[in-house]
Structures are given as C-alpha cells and as structure tokens.
Amino acid sequence: MEAILSSNELAKELEENIISRVKVLSEKGATPKLAIVRVGENPNDISYEKSLLKKGDGYGIDIQQVVLEENISTEELKSEMEKLNVDESVTGIILFRPLPKHIDEELIQETISWKKDVDCMSPLNLAKIFQGDFTSFQPATPFASMKILEYYNIDLTGKTVAIINRSMVLGKPLAMMVLGKNGTPIICHSKTKDLKKILKEADVVVTATGRAKSLKRDSLTEDSIVIDVGVSLDENGKLSGDADFEDLKGYVKGITPRLGGVGKITSTLLMEQLVTAKENSLK
Amino acid sequence: MEAILSSNELAKELEENIISRVKVLSEKGATPKLAIVRVGENPNDISYEKSLLKKGDGYGIDIQQVVLEENISTEELKSEMEKLNVDESVTGIILFRPLPKHIDEELIQETISWKKDVDCMSPLNLAKIFQGDFTSFQPATPFASMKILEYYNIDLTGKTVAIINRSMVLGKPLAMMVLGKNGTPIICHSKTKDLKKILKEADVVVTATGRAKSLKRDSLTEDSIVIDVGVSLDENGKLSGDADFEDLKGYVKGITPRLGGVGKITSTLLMEQLVTAKENSLK
Numbered sequence: 295m296e297a298i299l300s301s302n303e304l305a306k307e308l309e310e311n312i313i314s315r316v317k318v319l320s321e322k323g324a325t326p327k328l329a330i331v332r333v334g335e336n337p338n339d340i341s342y343e344k345s346l347l348k349k350g351d352g353y354g355i356d357i358q359q360v361v362l363e364e365n366i367s368t369e370e371l372k373s374e375m376e377k378l379n380v381d382e383s384v385t386g387i388i389l390f391r392p393l394p395k396h397i398d399e400e401l402i403q404e405t406i407s408w409k410k411d412v413d414c415m416s417p418l419n420l421a422k423i424f425q426g427d428f429t430s431f432q433p434a435t436p437f438a439s440m441k442i443l444e445y446y447n448i449d450l451t452g453k454t455v456a457i458i459n460r461s462m463v464l465g466k467p468l469a470m471m472v473l474g475k476n477g478t479p480i481i482c483h484s485k486t487k488d489l490k491k492i493l494k495e496a497d498v499v500v501t502a503t504g505r506a507k508s509l510k511r512d513s514l515t516e517d518s519i520v521i522d523v524g525v526s527l528d529e530n531g532k533l534s535g536d537a538d539f540e541d542l543k544g545y546v547k548g549i550t551p552r553l554g555g556v557g558k559i560t561s562t563l564l565m566e567q568l569v570t571a572k573e574n575s576l577k
Numbered sequence: 578m579e580a581i582l583s584s585n586e587l588a589k590e591l592e593e594n595i596i597s598r599v600k601v602l603s604e605k606g607a608t609p610k611l612a613i614v615r616v617g618e619n620p621n622d623i624s625y626e627k628s629l630l631k632k633g634d635g636y637g638i639d640i641q642q643v644v645l646e647e648n649i650s651t652e653e654l655k656s657e658m659e660k661l662n663v664d665e666s667v668t669g670i671i672l673f674r675p676l677p678k679h680i681d682e683e684l685i686q687e688t689i690s691w692k693k694d695v696d697c698m699s700p701l702n703l704a705k706i707f708q709g710d711f712t713s714f715q716p717a718t719p720f721a722s723m724k725i726l727e728y729y730n731i732d733l734t735g736k737t738v739a740i741i742n743r744s745m746v747l748g749k750p751l752a753m754m755v756l757g758k759n760g761t762p763i764i765c766h767s768k769t770k771d772l773k774k775i776l777k778e779a780d781v782v783v784t785a786t787g788r789a790k791s792l793k794r795d796s797l798t799e800d801s802i803v804i805d806v807g808v809s810l811d812e813n814g815k816l817s818g819d820a821d822f823e824d825l826k827g828y829v830k831g832i833t834p835r836l837g838g839v840g841k842i843t844s845t846l847l848m849e850q851l852v853t854a855k856e857n858s859l860k
Contacts, residue, residue, distance in 0.1 A: 418700050418704075420703075421701075421707070424704070452770035454771075469752070473743050478763065478765055480737075481752065481761065485735045486735060
C-alpha cells in the first residue's frame with residue numbers, strides 16, 4: 295500500500311466516467327440537471343456554488359441556480375422546493391444549509407423529494423442510510439472517505455474504525471457505512487475520554503474536528519491508516535487538515551493529503567450520484 | 578452502586594406512574610388506545626400480543642386487536658394501516674414483524690403515521706433517532722437499556738459503551754442514544770476482531786447476541802457494567818441471557834439479571850410512550 299492515500303487518480307477516473315456517461319445521456323436529450331438552492335448571500339454557500347458551477351460545466355451537467363432572499367418564509371421556501379420536486383427537467387436538488395434561523399429546517403428537509411435529494415437531507419434517505427440501505431443517495435463526505443479506502447483496497451471487515459466526529463454530515467452516516475462493510479465503528483467526539491488510546495488501537499482513524507494539525511504521532515502507530523476530513527486554518531493562517539501531515543506521512547501506514555484527499559472527490563461523487571439518478575429515471 | 582441492576586423497582590415506579598396518568602385521561606374520556614396489528618398466526622407474535630393485552634388491562638389502556646390473514650396483500654395491509662392512521666380513537670399502532678415475505682415491508686413502514694408509531698418503524702421516526710432527536714417515539718429495547726443506566730445514575734459522559742448487536746431493533750438506535758448522553762459507542766458484531774479486548778476496555782457492555790451464557794469473565798473486568806438484552810435457550814433448554822449471570826454477578830461492577838432486567842420494562846415503556854402521545858394530543 296502507498297503511504298500517501300491521494301485521491302488524484304481516483305478523481306480522474308471518476309471524472310472520465312462521469313463525462314462519458316453524461317455524453318451518452320445528452321445524446322438522448324437527457325442531460326442531467328442539478329438545481330442549486332441558495333438562501334441569502336453566505337460567502338461559504340457562494341464559494342461552494344461556484345465550485346459546483348465549474349464542475350457542472352466541466353462535466354456537461356446543467357445547473358439551475360435558484361437564489362432566494364434571506365428573509366424568505368418557510369412556506370415560500372417550501373413552495374420553491376415543491377416546484378423543483380415536480381419539475382421533470384430537474385434531476386437533483388441541493389439546498390445549502392444551515393438555513394436562516396427563522397426557517398423551519400426540519401419541515402424543509404421533509405419537503406424535498408427523496409428521489410432528487412443528492413445531498414441526502416430527506417428523512418427518507420437518512421432512514422435508508424441508518425438501516426444500511428445504500429441504494430439511494432449517500433452523503434458525499436463519508437461516501438468519499440469510503441471510496442478512498444476502497445480505492446486502496448483497504449478491507450474493513452473486522453477492523454475498528456475510530457471516527458472523530460458525530461455529525462449527520464460525517465460521523466453518523468460514516469459509522470453506518472463502516473457497518474455495511476463489516477467494520478466496527480467507534481464514534482468519538484469532544485467528550486470522549488482516553489481518545490489517544492482509542493485512536494492508537496484503531497485500525498483506521500477518520501478525523502473531522504477542524505482543529506488544524508491536532509492529530510499527531512502520540513495518537514497513532516505505524517499501522518494506523520488516517521483519513522483526514524478536517525479543514526481549518528493553522529497558526530500561520532494557512533488551510534490545514536486535522537492531521538500534522540508533514541510529520542505523519544513518513545510514520546503511519548497510510549494518510550490522505552490535505553489537497554488531493556477526501557475534499558477533492560466529494561462534489562465529484564455528488565455529481566456522479568446525480569448522473570446515476572438520471573440514468574435510473576430512464577430505465 | 579448495587580451489583581445487580583434489577584429493573585423491578587423501576588418497573589413499579591413506571592407502572593404506578595402510567596396507571597395514574599391513564600386514570601386522569603380516562604376521567605376526561607380520553608383513554609389511550611393501542612391498536613395491535615398481527616398478520617398470520619406466528620406463535621411469537623401471539624405470545625407478545627397476549628402480554629400486551631394483559632399489560633393494557635392492568636394499566637386501564639384500551640387495546641384493539643386487528644388480526645389479518647397470512648396471505649393479505651401489501652395493498653390490503655396498507656389500507657388497514659391507513660384506516661388506523663385516520664381513526665381518531667386510536668392513539669398508537671404496533672405491527673408485528675417480520676411480515677410474511679410477499680409483503681413490501683418498506684412500503685408498510687412508510688405508511689404508518691409517525692404520530693402513532695409506538696414501535697418506531699416509520700422512516701420519519703428512524704431519521705429523528707439518527708439525528709439525535711428523541712422527542713418522538715423511541716424503540717423500546719434500547720430505550721429500556723438507557724432507562725436502567727439512568728435509574729442507577731450511571732452517567733455515560735465520556736464513557737465507552739460497547740454494543741454487541743448492529744440491528745435496527747437495538748444496536749444502531751442504542752448507539753445514537755449513547756451519543757445523546759455524550760458517551761462513545763462502539764458497535765460490535767460477529768465480524769468484530771479482538772472483541773474480548775474491546776469489551777474488557779469498555780466502561781459499559783450491552784449484549785444482544787442471543788448466545789446463552791457466552792459472555793464470561795474473560796471478556797470483562799471488575800469495573801465492567803453489563804446490560805444483558807439477550808434471550809435464548811441454554812444447554813439445558815432453559816431461557817438464559819447472553820451473560821453467564823451466576824458467575825458474573827459477584828465479579829463485575831454491575832449486571833442486569835435475566836428476569837427483572839431489560840425485558841421486564843420494554844413493553845411498559847412502549848405503553849408509557851402511548852400515554853405520553855395521548856396526553857400530547859390533548860395539548
């Protein structure tokens with residue numbers, strides 16, 4: 295196994311695959327279309343939106359931007375979502391969250407059609423993941439973590455996977471995916487005691503704490519595999535992962551780099567799921 | 578802390594509480610009613626049904642038995658469930674599973690109104706548990722395990738809880754409940770390697786393997802707390818828990834007995850949730 299678990303080659307393979315499948319669809323007049331719903335002008339949302347626009351352009355996927363006023367009501371947003379649900383030209387919908395506080399986010403989550411829910415926020419899709427049914431949309435970040443492990447032939451059967459994150463965006467769905475591969479998930483968080491001991495004993499560590507360079511040798515061994523999902527600013531104001539990559543790369547058995555790691559393929563996998571949904575709709 | 582984590586006293590408290598609340602409701606003409614839906618003549622179902630009838634009788638709760646033919650179609654069963662959904666006299670519905678194989682169980686799960694889903698099978702309720710929202714119905718067995726820990730003031734904050742079971746009936750929802758109490762869940766199963774080591778290091782072990790007396794001293798320490806959810810026949814054909822109780826009760830820090838343990842309060846908690854649902858419907 296290589297020590298650096300880069301996703302660069304995997305990203306290329308995924309992209310080539312997407313582009314050729316979109317070409318086939320487009321020739322049938324069935325180009326997939328992603329609707330991006332943004333409420334307000336949050337800079338993070340705008341930046342993510344830009345990257346999706348760029349990806350869509352590169353892959354030949356249509357994008358429909360839906361930009362809504364910050365002060366939109368829950369009812370109005372619900373009605374916008376329902377329009378997209380019934381619009382047959384729309385294959386998938388992504389709604390940026392968190393939403394402004396006055397909006398009933400739970401109600402909006404329930405509104406999105408599970409068949410267009412590429413970001414996996416509908417309770418129907420969440421319940422599927424919880425039940426170990428991975429036939430519908432999967433949340434992109436844990437899905438990307440699993441894809442990298444799979445790409446490097448890291449079989450999780452029987453292995454312990456310590457996940458430092460208990461969110462719906464990563465930790466909880468990832469634990470279900472690990473169970474799906476017969477691994478043993480340990481869901482850790484800020485209150486976990488003896489964290490270093492747990493991490494040292496785990497076969498795989500997936501970290502998403504957002505604490506730059508906080509994961510060091512003292513929590514790992516030469517047999518550790520590290521999947522680093524964290525992104526935050528280090529003491530010099532530079533973007534960094536949770537892992538002290540420069541120090542760890544020559545020490546652990548395998549580690550994802552900050553660039554060309556998990557983050558590189560998350561939106562690609564979101565797009566791939568969109569393409570699959572379009573293909574399935576033609577069956 | 579007592580070494581034997583009996584639920585006898587807790588059961589009494591729960592029952593007295595339920596009886597007095599049902600009395601208040603009945604005086605208002607609002608007696609809670611549980612609809613029990615059974616398909617076919619499975620002996621396990623019939624036995625569970627009998628115990629619920631007896632409990633309902635003891636608590637003053639109305640029971641409506643709905644017994645359907647083994648060969649009922651998915652559509653017909655769906656329509657029966659929908660009748661109960663809209664019947665205002667019905668507070669909660671329990672449908673025994675597994676259903677006969679020709680029935681689309683997923684569709685039936687989606688049919689039941691989440692507001693009457695005392696057994697927590699609706700995807701809307703499952704998604705709530707997955708998201709750490711425990712305001713709706715909770716599956717009774719993991720809920721009972723948590724109640725016993727709470728009753729004996731066992732604070733899970735920071736503690737590791739090894740769960741030997743990955744089902745939707747116990748392991749997965751219990752892991753979410755452990756996270757809700759700031760514990761660190763480890764979801765173990767038949768493929769987990771080094772299980773003994775994991776169990777020895779855990780603060781709390783919850784076992785539901787159905788292998789009689791398989792959990793012994795060699796997997797535990799004097800600091801272990803054991804919640805035994807397993808029920809199966811031992812080598813003499815006697816009902817037994819997963820734990821070798823007689824040997825362990827003088828060794829570990831705390832352990833639930835087979836009688837007067839988790840099983841004793843599961844259906845009581847189901848009834849308590851039914852009462853709460855009726856109370857909430859009057860608010």
